[in-house]
Amino acid sequence: MSALAPGTGIFAPPAWQDDVFAHLDRIETDSAFNEDPEDIEAYEAWVRSEVVRKLGGHGDTHNASSRVASSRVNHDVAPASRSSSPPSRLSSPSNSRIARPSGISLPHHTQLQTRHIIGTPARISTAPTIATPTLTAPLPHPPSTRIRLLDSPMSIATPQSPDRTDPSAIARGRRDDPATPVPLGTAELDKLKKRKGFQELTKHLADIMPPPALPQSAGRGLGRGRGRGRGRLGMTGRAKIGGTALAGTRICLAPSGPCKPRAAIIVQLGGEVVLHPDTAVTHVIEDSGASAAMLARRLGLQSLSDLPVGTQIVKWEWVTQCKFEAKLLPTDNYLTFPRTTQRSHTPSDSETESDRPRRMTAARRRTAGFDAGGLPPRSVPALQMARSGPHAITTRNASRNPSRPVSTDNLSSIHRSSDTDRIATRHEPSGGPGWIEPTGGEQDALDILIVGVKNGSVSTEGVESGSEAEDEPGNPSRKADFYKCGQKHEGEPSRGPNEWLAVQFDKLHHVYEGQQGKNEFAIRGYQRAAGILRRTDIPIISGAQARKIKGIGESLAQRIDEFLEGRQGRAYYEDTLEARTIATFKDVYGVGKNFAAELYRKGARTIEDLKTKEYGLTSGQRLYDDLISRIPRDECRQLFELIRDAALAIDGKLWVEIMGSYRRGAANSGDVDILITRDTADRLTHAGILYRLVHSLRQSGVITHDLSCPHDYFDLEAKWMGVGRIPGGKYRRIDILTIPFEYWGGALIYFTGNEVFNRSLRLYARKQGYSLNQRGLFRGVIRDRKGNKTTEGELVASRTEEEIFDVLGIRWRPPHQRRP
DNA sequence: CCTCAGCCTTA
DNA sequence: TAAGGC
């Protein structure tokens, strides 16, 4: 745990740090990885030892890495081999330039034009070869470390959530964040007061206390101690140890039956236990045969409808079954008071409520009001990010590569350049949908949980559900077709204390995307706030407190108060049917804000409308049934292998990598991003490969549709976007990007993302006087006042990721940490 | 009051 | 150039 308390860093950041990235850079955050299959600790340890080893041998990390790199191994497997380069993360940025192996730096290409030239001879040989740079980076994780459990089902499992309002449901009361639950029952008022007072106090403390003094939120994993107060202000604590089947749940054991053993089991499975209902409970266990009225009385409630919205009253059997299957199961078959009415809503998309398990996150409580609107259920908020594009080249003329057309050498097959090695992306680990965050700190979390149980009221929140974003393949609820790729949420394992708030902001962000007239930066502010809250380790209990965090200003702070207090403020009034509908339409690939608004004006209200009525959508769009759902990591891997093998069959020296969220370790991805290049040492290039590759894959049935094709397939820099599938499987979005060899480093950074990280890094580069794009880091770029580039500038670094980070003076970070 | 990443394809 | 996209 390196982490210094993240919280510490987050609060009261020095003024200059305007950029999230920089911010993070200082904070050593490692607290809440959204996507990270790996065992960070072990990984870091490995890195360190590796660096030491190399240093010992060569004395210079950079050189060492380069050298090592050159040995690109192909391993597919053998992790060991990837011992390649040690990340230079440890190295001091300053040296970077110096360290750069000589033959490499070069200025070559300073000008774009050069790009087409086959590798500049000179250096080529030496340099590039070295491999991929990346190498360094990406890493190899020590084989050992990874024991990660195979996908723990739990994550995926989505609970049924206490999510949307179910008419037939019993509970209708207010629901709060587990961090600030309000006890229900007779004493409610009094306690509420206490709570308020308590909050004020804590807020006050937070206000006066300098950051460092804030709760010692220990670094990740360590049980964070609840700082002040004993009470119920939530804590986080991630319980991952005994399983996480019940992660994210807050279960009330009605005073009857064998409470103790039951509590122990629930805690073991990652759930929270309370003996008295409060506004954050998700389930109530009841199987004594009591009537609803009796149960209510026993719980100290006037009526069961006082329970928070979505609370499920279930039989103990549900828990045992969850334990048995190691995942959170739908409660449908275990309801103490089976539903009588069938759910009505969800008209629009075909997905029926019942079969679609909702993910915890989304599922988790919601403030009253904010969900009422009946929108189709794209349940997950979609963090839809902005857009911008990869490719870049200016295309300009030239492009073409003169010379040799294709590299396609016949010998190809021989050398399998598997790239994997180069980047060393780990496929296996993936943990699948749900791996558990490893980390050693869990012990503490568990301890805390247990303690919480003992006290009779839970103080910890062990959430960590898997948030799978979409329905899995087997899900019967076939939703309508063509959404854009899966909505965000790559399946992040760990959850902080503010997850609930973060989810509210995700939702708000989604809604605002459909609100016309709202400033794009304002909209982004909500997206950003969600991310900030998500990785803040300290429970946010008031807007004022949150306001100290950079990125949360007055307005957002107000929204936070509204959410926290369950008040219907702006967030509520602006959540209109129109905005939601437009936002949802935007999820359809190719439908942007304008078209979505037009569809709404024309009367469309649901995705179903778009499919059935004539709104001018192309038949192609209807084909994309499957695009809605996210792609499980393993399927991404299979697609990647199909593509890679096809590419290598054309030219065995190609470097083919899978990028995007996959490289960041995500359990599932919205699409498959492939990056291709070729070492020019033998004076051959990959020109024309893309065309042949796409053609070949089309022949084999892997590629089924084109969305956009390169202006010039023979350009070394080209991008193909389309749809494909594992024959017989779901249709998936696929992007294939090719780049000149010299841009490897810049392209890796770009294509690895995530998007917000890229923007942050680019902004940072700009402030340092550079310009970073998918081709590399440039200096001397001049733009007119509209932002259009007038002078290309000169390439400063792009051979490897490390080189770029070094020049910027920022430590290299592993893909899974590349979030803003 | 200014800035917010940087480029690509399609129509 | 506008719209949509990465």
Added chain:
DNA sequence: GAGG
């Protein structure tokens, strides 16, 4: 919408 937030920050310089």
